[in-house]
Amino acid sequence: xxxxxxxxxxxxxxxxxxxxxxxxxxxxxxxxxxxxxxxxxxxxxxxxxxxxxxxxxxxxxxxxxxxxxxxxxxxxxxxxxxxxxxxxxxxxxxxxxxxxxxxxxxxxxxxxxxxxxxxxxxxxxxxxxxxxxxxxxxxxxxxxxxxxxxxxxxxxxxxxxxxxxxxxxxxxxxxxxxxxxxxxxxxxxxxxxxxxxxxxxxxxxxxxxxxxxxxxxxxxxxxxxxxxxxxxxxxxxxxxxxxxxxxxxxxxxxxxxxxxxxxxxxxxxxxxxxxxxxxxxxxxxxxxxxxxxxxxxxxxxxxxxxxxxxxxxxxxxxxxxxxxxxxxxxxxxxxxxxxxxxxxxxxxxxxxxxxxxxxxxxxxxxxxxxxxxxxxxxxxxxxxxxxxxxxxxxxxxxxxxxxxxxxxxxxxxxxxxxxxxxxxxxxxxxxxxxxxxxxxxxxxxxxxxxxxxxxxxxxxxxxxxxxxxxxxxxxxxxxxxxxxxxxxxxxxxxxxxxxxxxxxxxxxxxxxxxxxxxxxxxxxxxxxxxxxxxxxxxxxxxxxxxxxxxxxxxxxxxxxxxxxxxxxxxxxxxxxxxxxxxxxxxxxxxxxxxxxxxxxxxxx
Ligand code: ASP
Numbered sequence: 001x002x003x004x005x006x007x008x009x010x011x012x013x014x015x016x017x018x019x020x021x022x023x024x025x026x027x028x029x030x031x032x033x034x035x036x037x038x039x040x041x042x043x044x045x046x047x048x049x050x051x052x053x054x055x056x057x058x059x060x061x062x063x064x065x066x067x068x069x070x071x072x073x074x075x076x077x078x079x080x081x082x083x084x085x086x087x088x089x090x091x092x093x094x095x096x097x098x099x100x101x102x103x104x105x106x107x108x109x110x111x112x113x114x115x116x117x118x119x120x121x122x123x124x125x126x127x128x129x130x131x132x133x134x135x136x137x138x139x140x141x142x143x144x145x146x147x148x149x150x151x152x153x154x155x156x157x158x159x160x161x162x163x164x165x166x167x168x169x170x171x172x173x174x175x176x177x178x179x180x181x182x183x184x185x186x187x188x189x190x191x192x193x194x195x196x197x198x199x200x201x202x203x204x205x206x207x208x209x210x211x212x213x214x215x216x217x218x219x220x221x222x223x224x225x226x227x228x229x230x231x232x233x234x235x236x237x238x239x240x241x242x243x244x245x246x247x248x249x250x251x252x253x254x255x256x257x258x259x260x261x262x263x264x265x266x267x268x269x270x271x272x273x274x275x276x277x278x279x280x281x282x283x284x285x286x287x288x289x290x291x292x293x294x295x296x297x298x299x300x301x302x303x304x305x306x307x308x309x310x311x312x313x314x315x316x317x318x319x320x321x322x323x324x325x326x327x328x329x330x331x332x333x334x335x336x337x338x339x340x341x342x343x344x345x346x347x348x349x350x351x352x353x354x355x356x357x358x359x360x361x362x363x364x365x366x367x368x369x370x371x372x373x374x375x376x377x378x379x380x381x382x383x384x385x386x387x388x389x390x391x392x393x394x395x396x397x398x399x400x401x402x403x404x405x406x407x408x409x410x411x412x413x414x415x416x417x418x419x420x421x422x423x424x425x426x427x428x429x430x431x432x433x434x435x436x437x438x439x440x441x442x443x444x445x446x447x448x449x450x451x452x453x454x455x456x457x458x459x460x461x462x463x464x465x466x467x468x469x470x471x472x473x474x475x476x477x478x479x480x481x482x483x484x485x486x487x488x489x490x491x492x493x494x495x496x497x498x499x500x501x502x503x504x505x506x507x508x509x510x511x512x513x514x515x516x517x518x519x520x521x522x523x524x525x526x527x528x529x530x531x532x533x534x535x536x537x538x539x540x541x542x543x544x545x546x547x548x549x550x551x552x553x554x555x556x557x558x559x560x561x562x563x564x565x566x567x568x569x570x571x572x573x574x575x576x577x578x579x580x581x582x583x584x585x586x587x588x589x590x591x592x593x594x595x596x597x598x599x600x601x602x603x604x
Contacts, residue, residue, distance in 0.1 A: 006077055009115035011035075014085050021056025023104040027090050032109060034059060035085040035117075037147065039127060041078050048075040049108075052084060053127070055152050060093070060108040061086055071114040081120035081127070081144075087113040135563070140577040142568060150557075154565040157276045158553045162229055164275035165249050168268050174225040174251060179214040181207060181231065189463070190234035193244075201594035207233035210546060212463060213531055215252035216503055219542040220534045227251035229549060238572045240561040241495075241551060245570075249498070249552075252544030258486050258502060261543045262443060265500070268547070269441065269490055276556040281441050285490070289446040298336070298421030300447075303494025305440045306428030310420050311337050316393040317410070322385040324368075328410040335410045338420045339398045340427055343371070343405035354407075354423060362419045368408030370394075376402050425494065442491045449485035450516070457518050462487040464514060465531075466501040467543070473509060480516050486543065492555055500545020507535035 017033040036054035048063040063075035088111040099105035124141045125133035129149050138145040185192045185206035192206040210232045218226045230250040266283045273279040293300050296309045313335045317325040325335050358364035370380040409416035449468050453459040472483045486502035504510035514524040553565040563569040570576055
C-alpha cells in the first residue's frame, strides 16, 4: 500500500472555507481553504498544477517552489484521486491559462499549505464528464463512477425532486408514513421477491411490488392523506427503464373524486419538474382520452410533440376486394395507417429497412405502403388492388397530398397500433417532425376498466383495485367490457411517469370485479379477504397515484438508462457488481430457514 511510504497529514485546525464550485473571479485576493480529490497533476518545470475536484466543481491549484517549498515538494508526490486540503490565496491566472468553460477558469489558488489526507489506488478509468469505460467496469468500480459529474448531478436531481415532493405534499396536508417491506404478496402483475420466514418454516414474506393495499388500509384507518417515497420490488426482466427495486412517489387521499387527485398530481409534477430542471409546466395539463390517444398515436403514452398521426381505415376496407386487408377486418382486426407528409427523404431502401425492423422486433406480418408522387400518382405494390372509391376514401381520411407516404398495418388492433406508433416515433424523430416544444406533459384519462387477456379472460388494465366510474357500476352486470375505470396516467415526452385511480371503497363492488376477473369467491377471500373485510369496516372513498421516481430523475437529467440516475443499480442480469450481490450464504443460514438448495443445473 502506498500509504506505508507516504506520510499522511491530519486536517488539524484547517477548515474548508468554500466548495470548489463556489470559486469564481469575485473572490480574487481572498485566502481560501479547499478540499477534494486530485483530478489531474501537471508539472511545468518547477511549477506544479493540480486540478482539485469536489462534488461541485474543479479549481486549479498552483504550487510554486518560491512560495512554499515544503508544499511544492509534497505536491510532487500527488497522484490522481489523492485526497487533499489546501490553503492559499486566490489569484488571477495568466492570460494564456484562462479557461472560460469553467466557473473558476480565470483564477487559481496559489498554495501556501498542503495537507495530504489520503492516498488512493490508481483509478480504473479517468474521472471525467464522459467516460469511455465499459458499463460493467463502471458498475464494478461504482465508487469512482460516482465521482463523475453526471452521476453527481443525477444524485442532486433526485434530492431536488424529493425535496419538492415533500414540500408540496406537506403544504397540502399529507403525512409521510412508512409501510412494511416484509409483507404479503400483492397482485401488481409482476413476480414477487420472496423472503423465507424463519419463524414459520415453509412460509414466505413478499417484498412489496408497491404499497398499494397498504395505502388503502391507511385510508380506511383514518389517516386521510398519505405519501411516501416508497421502495418497490418486482422480479422482472431488466431493461434500460426497469430495475428490480425502484422508488415510487406514492400517495393516497380520502374523500376525493378524480379531479381532486389530478389537482394534486399536477401540483406535484409541476413543482418537481421546476425544482429539478427548471421546467415550467402550465396547469391545467392537457388531457386526452385513452381512446383518442390510441386512435391518433397508437399508444397510451404518446409523445405529442411528434406531429405525425395515425388514421383508421378499417371501414374503408370492410367491403374491399383487397383480400389481404379485408380478411383481417372480417377476422375482427383493424387497418390503420401512418401518414408521413412530404416524405421524399425516405428512399425505397429506407422503407425496406423499416419493414425488416417491424418484422423482426415487433412481429409485423409486413409493412404496406403507398407513396404519392409529385404528380399525384400513387406508387405502390398494392395500388392495383384498390378501387377508385377506396382511393377517394383513403385520401379523405388521411388528408394525403403529393409527396405523402402512407404506411399500413392490417392486424389485430393492439399489434397494429404498437407497430405504427413505433414507426411514428422513429420517423418523427428522424425526419424532425416535431412541434419544437422541449417538454410535453399530458394526462391520459378514461381508460376502460378491463381488457381481455390472451386467453379471452377479463383482466385489469391498471390494477385490480381501480374503481369504475360511478355511473358505469350497473354495467358490471350487463356489459363489463364497456365499464370505464377512474384510472389516469401522467405522461412526459412519451414516457409514462405515473398513474393512479380512485379505488373501490365498497366491498361488494371490489368482490364483483375480482369475480369478473375469474376469481372464485373462495379464492378472492383467500387472497384479499383482509382487504375485503377492511372495506366493510367503514372505508371512505379514496384514490391516489404513484410516480416512478427513478424514471422521473431520468427524464429530468436526459439520461438514457435508469442505471445513470441510481447510485447503486443492478445490471441487466440483476447483479450488483460492486457489492457482488446476489451471493451465496452459509449452510447454517439455510438450515435456520429450513431451506435446502437444489444444485443449479450446469449451464449449457
Ligand atoms: N400502486 C399503483 C402502481 O404501482 C399506482 C397507484 O395506482 O397508485 O402502479
